[in-house]
Amino acid sequence: MYVIVKNLSFKYKNAKDYQITNFNLEIEKGEIVALLGPSGSGKSTILRLISGLEIPNGGEIIVNNRVLYNKNVFIEPQKRGIGMVFQDYALFPHMTVEKNILFGLEKINKEARQRILDEVLELVDMKEYKKRYPHELSGGQQQRIAIARALAPKPSLLLLDEPFSNLDAGLKKRIRKEIKEILKKSNITSIFVTHDIEDAKDVADRIECHPCEM
């Protein structure tokens, strides 16, 4: 199994109750899994735990045979090789598409960076847009650039938090299909969080509910 999350539990420091108790998830390589649940059920918290932005109180997280968290191990978020796409895309507004994508890849030599840039822009079909600024793009295009940026460092796992919630209802159907194609073409393993069953059905290979009694 490529991703194993076992008996994960977590409580925010200032909270009385546990937000996550004994959460389990297993994912095959290249699979797209939707984490479906109502608002406030803890879906974003699960992504924050997998990416290392929060420290679990117990359990285990393994990706590609590498332990990211257990009772003896905590790998820092920047060393996990996990890509994230946020609900608002979080593109840098003062940087062009090209600069957004290359941000954080400064250590790689120039030719390799150019190759990665061309590769991810080709993947999301946005080659002509590299000199544009985020405000010059549509919501769907911004989302594709956010995915290109997350894929550029070649993460082992991609996490997407409510990736469709900012999109016009009329465009959603088409954009879901495009995103599924992009994820499949890149062969990335991904988890995306949504409260919308239509998002989950259209994009995911498999739906996991949270909480599961819903």
Ligand SMILES: Nc1ncnc2c1ncn2[C@@H]1O[C@H](COP(=O)(O)OP(=O)(O)OP(=O)(O)O)[C@@H](O)[C@H]1O
């Ligand atoms: N920093 C925090 N400190 C304390 N409690 C928090 C914090 N962040 C979130 N929570 C609480 O944890 C619970 C789970 O929140 P989370 O954002 O994971 O839910 P969600 O399922 O992603 O919801 P949504 O779909 O509305 O984003 C909620 O009750 C929320 O109020």
